[in-house]
Amino acid sequence: MSSLILIVPILFPIIGGYLLIPLGITNRKIRNGYAMAVVCITSVLCWIALYKVGPVSASLYSFTRGFSIDLRADAPAKMFALMVSLMWPLVMLYAFEYMSASKRTNSFFAFYIMTYGVTLGVAFAANMTTLYMFYEMLSLVTIPLVSYYANHESMYAGRKYAAYTIGGASMAFFAVVMTSIYNGAGNFLYGGNLYGPYDPSLMQIVFLFGFFGFGVKAAIFPLHSWLPTASVAPTPVTALLHAVAVVNSGVFAIVRLAWYIYGPDFLRGTLCLTIAQGFAIFTLVYAAVLAVKERHFKRRLACSTVSNLSYMLFGILLMTPQGLEAGLLHMIFHGIIKITLFMCAGAFMHETIHSYVYEINGVGKKMPVTFTMYTISALSLVGIPGLCGFVSKLHLVMSGLEEGSIPGFIGSAALMVAAFLCAIYTLSVSIRAFFPMAGTDRYAGTDEYVAKEVNALMLIPICTFTLINVLIGIHPGPLTDIIEKIANGLM
Numbered sequence: 001m002s003s004l005i006l007i008v009p010i011l012f013p014i015i016g017g018y019l020l021i022p023l024g025i026t027n028r029k030i031r032n033g034y035a036m037a038v039v040c041i042t043s044v045l046c047w048i049a050l051y052k053v054g055p056v057s058a059s060l061y062s063f064t065r066g067f068s069i070d071l072r073a074d075a076p077a078k079m080f081a082l083m084v085s086l087m088w089p090l091v092m093l094y095a096f097e098y099m100s101a102s103k104r105t106n107s108f109f110a111f112y113i114m115t116y117g118v119t120l121g122v123a124f125a126a127n128m129t130t131l132y133m134f135y136e137m138l139s140l141v142t143i144p145l146v147s148y149y150a151n152h153e154s155m156y157a158g159r160k161y162a163a164y165t166i167g168g169a170s171m172a173f174f175a176v177v178m179t180s181i182y183n184g185a186g187n188f189l190y191g192g193n194l195y196g197p198y199d200p201s202l203m204q205i206v207f208l209f210g211f212f213g214f215g216v217k218a219a220i221f222p223l224h225s226w227l228p229t230a231s232v233a234p235t236p237v238t239a240l241l242h243a244v245a246v247v248n249s250g251v252f253a254i255v256r257l258a259w260y261i262y263g264p265d266f267l268r269g270t271l272c273l274t275i276a277q278g279f280a281i282f283t284l285v286y287a288a289v290l291a292v293k294e295r296h297f298k299r300r301l302a303c304s305t306v307s308n309l310s311y312m313l314f315g316i317l318l319m320t321p322q323g324l325e326a327g328l329l330h331m332i333f334h335g336i337i338k339i340t341l342f343m344c345a346g347a348f349m350h351e352t353i354h355s356y357v358y359e360i361n362g363v364g365k366k367m368p369v370t371f372t373m374y375t376i377s378a379l380s381l382v383g384i385p386g387l388c389g390f391v392s393k394l395h396l397v398m399s400g401l402e403e404g405s406i407p408g409f410i411g412s413a414a415l416m417v418a419a420f421l422c423a424i425y426t427l428s429v430s431i432r433a434f435f436p437m438a439g440t441d442r443y444a445g446t447d448e449y450v451a452k453e454v455n456a457l458m459l460i461p462i463c464t465f466t467l468i469n470v471l472i473g474i475h476p477g478p479l480t481d482i483i484e485k486i487a488n489g490l491m
Helices: 003-023 028-052 075-098 105-124 128-146 152-181 200-215 226-232 235-262 271-293 297-317 321-352 368-382 388-403 406-434 456-474 477-487
Strands: 058-064 067-071
Touching: 003 028, 003 058, 003 067, 003 105, 028 075, 028 105, 067 128, 075 105, 075 235, 075 321, 075 456, 075 477, 105 128, 105 235, 128 152, 128 235, 152 200, 152 226, 152 235, 200 235, 200 271, 226 235, 226 297, 235 297, 235 321, 271 297, 271 406, 297 321, 297 388, 297 406, 321 368, 321 388, 321 456, 321 477, 368 388, 368 406, 368 456, 388 406, 388 456
Parallel strands: none
Antiparallel strands: 058 067
């Protein structure tokens, strides 16, 4: 089957989401049914395309020689697209209840659905030009989601997000142009695809422009502060876009740049790679410290995301197949873990109308399922054996040690420090929820602090992702085998 079919799961949600605005559906059940239908059909179309289409590029449009819009479903594209297509319907279910009392929900779900299609565009991009186009579109369709509440805090977050992501894209544009010139349209090829009479020193500078440009969405220091600020957005946005779609698009773009444009043979031992590794190592510890200090529940999780994104970058930038495997595994597993943690935080905020960590004291007795699922996911993020987070973190540490360089050893040590800090900033929430200190239980019958367990629409996604977390942690073999083949260029 022609690879042109890949355009269908991209365009269908973009068109279907946009139509929500002129249709102006006022009945909540009809709107929710329409939104879920579009999302589920998109996932089915995506799975059909993944099954039917081989790793052959399809050209949609050519601007000029070397710059064209091409789609391709190679192994990394299928991995990212499958991850997104499985998660989106579940989080949409959660969003229906979370947004039930909100205004302008047609607009919210319109952009939320359109973002699905754009994210699939990032996954299926066959070259740097196409990746860049969808990468920029992703910024544009998510700005209204970040600033959804339209108050001062939300509008500030939206402006900051726009400034950072569009500014980062401007930096990345230099890398897109230069790599397309010396790459024959910037096509992706495992192991790198640079050729021609280029200046190696210049191309190292180009790599850093691409790394920090795409690294804005991956929240690399010092371009990270937009992510905690953007946590003011509705929880379905922070859960999916800032734990999976947006931030992982940044990581995915760096995978493409480092492994499918430059390649290990070019980057190993270069100053530009050492600089990039240094920033990733610093970010993963620095952001963990920020998370420990942060008192706002969702901003704490957002700081944790900043740290864990650099876990992935550290593995990817080792430029070994073992490191790439570890980075890709953590991209998948962190998405499962963090989406659960954000949804648990959103459930707490939805039921109690409170947002700060000190306001959690004692709520575990009122919301036992939510905070049990939170605790399991927190243990997984720390890296406790038997859960999926342990698998990827073990791979990351071992990859750093096996690589044998100074950045590899320092990074592995930094990962263990960050894991210790992770235990502090995640498990302290569980302790507050279930075992508050004497006299600090805020939910012991007072009128000011009331809470109850959330309904099934919110619990089903939370429990489903937690179950997946446990099942993969117990039996990770099939998935790790697939990712190992991708990391070694065998798929």
